[in-house]
Amino acid sequence: MILLTNDDGIHAEGLRCLEDALSSLDEVCVVAPDRERSAISMAITLHQPVAIKPHGSYRYAIDGTPVDCVHVALGAILEEPPKLLVSGINHGANLGQDVHYSGTLAAAIQGTFFGLPSFAVSLVMEQGEHFDTAAHVALRIAKSILDNGLPDGRLLNVNVPDCPLPELGDIAITRQDLGVYDARAHADADRPTHYWIGGERQAPADPSNTDLEAICRKCVSVMPIQLDLTDHDMLKTLTEWF
Numbered sequence: 001m002i003l004l005t006n007d008d009g010i011h012a013e014g015l016r017c018l019e020d021a022l023s024s025l026d027e028v029c030v031v032a033p034d035r036e037r038s039a040i041s042m043a044i045t046l047h048q049p050v051a052i053k054p055h056g057s058y059r060y061a062i063d064g065t066p067v068d069c070v071h072v073a074l075g076a077i078l079e080e081p082p083k084l085l086v087s088g089i090n091h092g093a094n095l096g097q098d099v100h101y102s103g104t105l106a107a108a109i110q111g112t113f114f115g116l117p118s119f120a121v122s123l124v125m126e127q128g129e130h131f132d133t134a135a136h137v138a139l140r141i142a143k144s145i146l147d148n149g150l151p152d153g154r155l156l157n158v159n160v161p162d163c164p165l166p167e168l169g170d171i172a173i174t175r176q177d178l179g180v181y182d183a184r185a186h187a188d189a190d191r192p193t194h195y196w197i198g199g200e201r202q203a204p205a206d207p208s209n210t211d212l213e214a215i216c217r218k219c220v221s222v223m224p225i226q227l228d229l230t231d232h233d234m235l236k237t238l239t240e241w242f
C-alpha cells in the first residue's frame with residue numbers, strides 16, 4: 001500500500017494524477033485535507049478532534065491539515081504502515097525557502113518522523129499545467145525509493161518543470177536555493193488597512209546546483225532533506241562561548 005496526501009485538498013487535479021500514476025505500482029490510499037490547505041507547514045490540530053469522511057474506495061477527506069492526514073492515516077485508517085508516502089502533486093513550486101512554509105513538504109516530513117520512506121512532488125506551474133509530466137516523474141522516483149530505500153530521517157523534495165514530457169530535461173540532484181523573497185507586505189488596492197503577505201523570489205548569488213537553477217534548465221530537481229536541524233559545525237563554537 002502507498003499512502004498519498006497533499007495540501008491542495010482531496011479534489012485537486014495534481015492528487016488525481018498522482019493517484020493514477022502510482023496505482024500502476026501498488027494499491028494506493030488517499031488521505032487528504034477536505035479543502036485547500038497550502039502554506040500551512042507543520043500545523044497540527046491538537047485542540048479538537050478531526051473528522052474522517054470517505055470519498056470512495058480507499059479515499060478519505062480530513063477536516064484538518066496535511067500533517068493531521070498522515071496521523072489519521074496511520075492511526076485510524078491503515079491496518080499496517082504503507083511502504084511509501086507521497087505528498088503532491090503540489091500545484092506550484094516548492095523551491096528554496098518554500099520548503100519551510102509548504103504543507104506538501106510537511107506531510108512528507110511527518111511521514112519521515114513516523115519512519116516511512118517519503119517524498120514530496122511539486123509541479124512548478126506556469127501555463128501548461130502538465131501534471132502528467134510530474135506524475136511520470138513521481139512514478140520513477142517512487143520506484144527508485146522502493147528499490148533503494150531512504151536513510152533514517154531523510155526525505156526527497158522533487159520539483160518538476162511545467163512542460164510536456166518530451167521537453168523534460170534530466171534529473172538533477174540539487175541543494176536548496178538560498179535566495180530570499182522580497183518580503184515587503186503590500187496594501188490591498190481596495191482596503192488600505194489590509195495587507196498582502198509575500199513577494200517576488202530573489203535570485204541567489206550562487207545558483208550552481210540549486211533546485212531553482214535546475215528548474216530554470218527544465219530539469220527535474222531532486223533535493224535530499226534531513227530532519228536533524230542541529231548545526232553540527234557550530235556545536236564546538238558554541239561550547240567555547242559558554
Ligand code: MN
Nearest residue numbers: 007008038090
Ligand atoms: Mn499546495
